[in-house]
Amino acid sequence: MTQLAPPLSTEERGIRTAPASSPFASATSGPFAPPGETGDARRPLRLLTLSTLFPNPAQPNHGVFVENRLRHLLSSGEAASTVLAPVPWFPGRTPSLAAIPALETRHGIAVMHPRFPAPPGLGMLTNPYAIYRVAAGAITGMLRDGFAFDAIDAHYLYPDGVAAVWLGKRFGLPVVVTARGSDVSLLPRHRVPRRLIGDAIQGAAALIAVSAGLRDGLVALGAPPSKVTVLRNGVDLNLFRPPANRQALRASLGLGDSPLLLSVGLLIERKGHDKVIAALRDLPGHHLLIVGEGPERAALTALAARLGVADRVRFEGAVSHALLPRAYGAADAMVLASSREGWANVLLESMACGTPVVASPAWGSREAVAAPEAGLVLDEATPSAIAAGVRRLLSNPPDRAATRHYAERFGWEETTAGQLALFRRVLGNRA
Secondary structure (H helix, E strand, C coil), X not given: CHHHCCCCCHHHHCCCCCCCXXXXXXXXXXXXXXCCCCCCCCCCEEEEEECCCCCECCECCCCHHHHHHHHHHHHCCCEEEEEECCEEECCCCCHHHHHCCCEEEECCEEEECCEEECCCCCHHHHHHHXXXXXXXXXXXXXXXXXXXXXXXXXXXXXXXHHHHHHHHHHHCCCEEEEECCHHHHCHHHCHHHHHHHHHHHHHXXXXXXXXXXXXXXXXXXXXXXXXXXXXCCCCCCCCCCCCCCHHHHHHHCCCCCCCEEEEECCCCHHHCHHHHHHHHHHCCCCEEEEECCCCCHHHHHHXXXXXXXXXXXXXXXXXXXXXXXXXXXHCCEEEECCCCCCCCHHHHHHHHCCCCEEECCCCCHHHHCCCXXXXXXXXXXXXXXXXXXXHHHHHCCCCHHHHHHHHHHHCCHHHHHHHHHHHHHHHHHHC
8 A cells, every 4th residue: 555645755754864963863883873784694683663652751651561562672682673653743732742852762762753643533544644654754764864674563553553564565564563452452343443454454464462362353353363473561570579668668658557459540431440449339448549640530539529439549640650669569459440451561560569450351361360369350340340359359368479479470581582583484484
């Protein structure tokens, strides 16, 4: 589908090549350096990572799971990547864009943030084309300056994966797309996204699913089973670890001795925070800490007041990734009530901090929570089921050291090895 757009003018590229004053302009190594000899079959892979789900200064937790997986892949020394993380823009609707630079370096990774137009109410239809145009401009500029890539590493099937497959056709690059959840469970319910997602599935060289349930969803959408590789997310076991002194941590956070539940995630409907709040009616004496921010904040606050549990619910707001271990470590149980997930990172993060979980039956939950020391998975995520699950778990809680030990099997090493093997197989097949 390279005929989607005519050749792009300089003005249409959305981002220009790094100027002489750019920190990338004088690079002598890494993804922004001109490519070296390619005769060594085992030289590092040169990836172009495309994802609108990627942290930036205005949204430090946005898509942090994509960044974390990439960081661990690059730390292997067998891959290098330049990140294209387009950000939506529309006049008067995106004031935080001023805080997002066109170019930045995060954890040693070069990240470019071209802007793409996202008209309110039309973005679901226009975003794939808009992302394609600005990304094509950025890639054209890099290739003109002598940079080269072996493959496109795209995250999220729609709109990112759709645009990535078009880019792969335009620039002759194989594309590996990682599906992550609602891009398989929700977006295909809409006619146009479903058609474009189907095209992307067929056009991608390979697909990654973060759980077996998500793989089954891809196959149901028409993906050949042989094209889908399951590579679960991992957890940073150095960052997420039990607190040295849990009682002192709870005291520093102003928490008493009452059982503390934790719910982490954006304050949006599908995360199910309302169900956890409602479960408190059947859990007298239990308190709830909600970490996250979003459009449902006012509604959730009103719900807690209406149900008479407002004095036992604390809204912590957005918390940086680095400080999340304090919340996990202080809690007695972490509750995931999401209606849809591909693989909920919060489950592993909580367990790595020694805190067992009560999880909804969303995709990936039973794969992540597969032993008593990890916690339990509910058959349904209703307030009554959540309350019953919490009572069952806390009536005989697992040893927190055992919960941590269970989580240690979910480091990133296996996922990194799987990515390297998959990309090299794709490139070998192409050769």
